[in-house]
């Protein structure tokens with residue numbers, strides 16, 4: 530006798546721009562075909578009155594939203610919130626964002642990683658204080674300290690010399706500009722899934738060129754420009770993205786998994802550049818929460834797989850790859866708010882079968898919510 534299909538509801542809270550790019554019909558349909566209904570959260574009504582959702586997916590800020598999530602969590606202790614506002618908050622400050630990279634330990638003989646030299650400047654006086662400059666060398670990139678998703682938080686300046694400092698408005702982070710061959714790598718993380726892609730970046734600045742450059746140059750979201758915006762530009766015509774080799778996948782995966790565990794986040798990307806002075810040195814310059822996944826080929830499948838894992842309370846790394854279900858209680862794996870996806874041994878032991886995400890067959894290891 531055919532078993533009734535179990536369905537799950539995932540509520541999403543996104544700004545209109547994100548909703549437009551992420552919630553495509555192709556994603557909604559694929560999720561639906563595998564037992565997941567993506568439902569828009571009505572921001573005009575309390576979250577607790579909606580659903581009931583098995584999972585909440587969000588990229589919204591502010592105190593009101595935080596307290597709505599808190600209420601939701603206490604009333605729905607079994608629901609999963611992807612991800613916790615506290616964990617996301619770390620990415621709203623460009624210093625705390627990269628601190629986690631500096632603390633990460635990864636064993637690798639052939640490649641190294643880190644972050645560029647940087648200082649934080651809170652006021653105008655410190656900007657012109659020579660002591661602050663002992664560590665850094667021009668050119669530098671001035672980035673707003675706050676990275677809250679506003680247009681302002683993406684406005685950057687490439688500063689060539691002291692004259693260029695006049696226009697800057699602290700609080701800012703001054704980060705050494707590192708020549709990297711004009712190509713940036715964006716590493717997308719969706720739970721355990723890791724995908725690295727190439728994008729165009731700022732061109733290198735030679736010592737020679739630096740002498741002739743005046744002041745500073747402003748720019749914003751250079752790796753996100755539409756193709757037509759780049760195509761007229763002489764520089765971009767000269768660029769050969771296809772000639773650039775990707776960093777080793779296993780190295781990027783190790784960094785991604787390390788970051789995921791340390792930050793307790795499931796949905797993020799990080800920007801990596803390869804220092805041209807040392808072909809095997811990689812620098813992480815930016816980490817973004819819930820980035821533009823729709824730019825990833827086949828994002829619908831990747832995201833649907835992830836949703837299925839979440840609602841089934843199972844993760845590939847623990848349940849499938851290692852096959853050791855009990856490890857969940859010992860491993861600090863990226864948690865979510867509400868209940869950690871992998872935190873509790875008892876939950877994992879509640880092994881039942883259900884039809885969500887199965888390809889027609891029941892899976893012995895799936896966990897029911």
Ligand SMILES: Nc1ncnc2c1ncn2[C@@H]1O[C@H](COP(=O)(O)OP(=O)(O)OP(=O)(O)O)[C@@H](O)[C@H]1O
Pocket residue numbers: 645670672676682683684685704705706707708709713729730731750751752753800802814815817
């Ligand atoms: N230290 C650096 N050295 C060389 N280039 C850099 C450095 N920092 C940033 N860039 C360039 O400037 C761009 C913007 O910087 P960053 O990624 O920090 O800004 P963002 O506004 O947070 O970007 P996103 O749109 O990815 O959120 C990068 O994509 C890269 O092209």
Ligand SMILES: O=P(O)(O)O[C@H]1[C@H](OP(=O)(O)O)[C@@H](OP(=O)(O)O)[C@@H](O)[C@@H](O)[C@@H]1OP(=O)(O)O
Pocket residue numbers: 546547550588676677678679715750752753798817818819820821822824
């Ligand atoms: O739409 P959103 O506001 O989430 O924009 C994000 C943007 O995704 P989009 O492509 O969907 O616009 C991301 O692009 P990719 O790194 O994936 O290229 C990146 O620029 C994030 O920094 C942005 O987030 P913010 O920093 O502004 O919060």
Ligand SMILES: [Mg+2]
Pocket residue numbers: 800815
């Ligand atoms: Mg970036």
Ligand SMILES: [Mg+2]
Pocket residue numbers: 676815816817
């Ligand atoms: Mg960013």
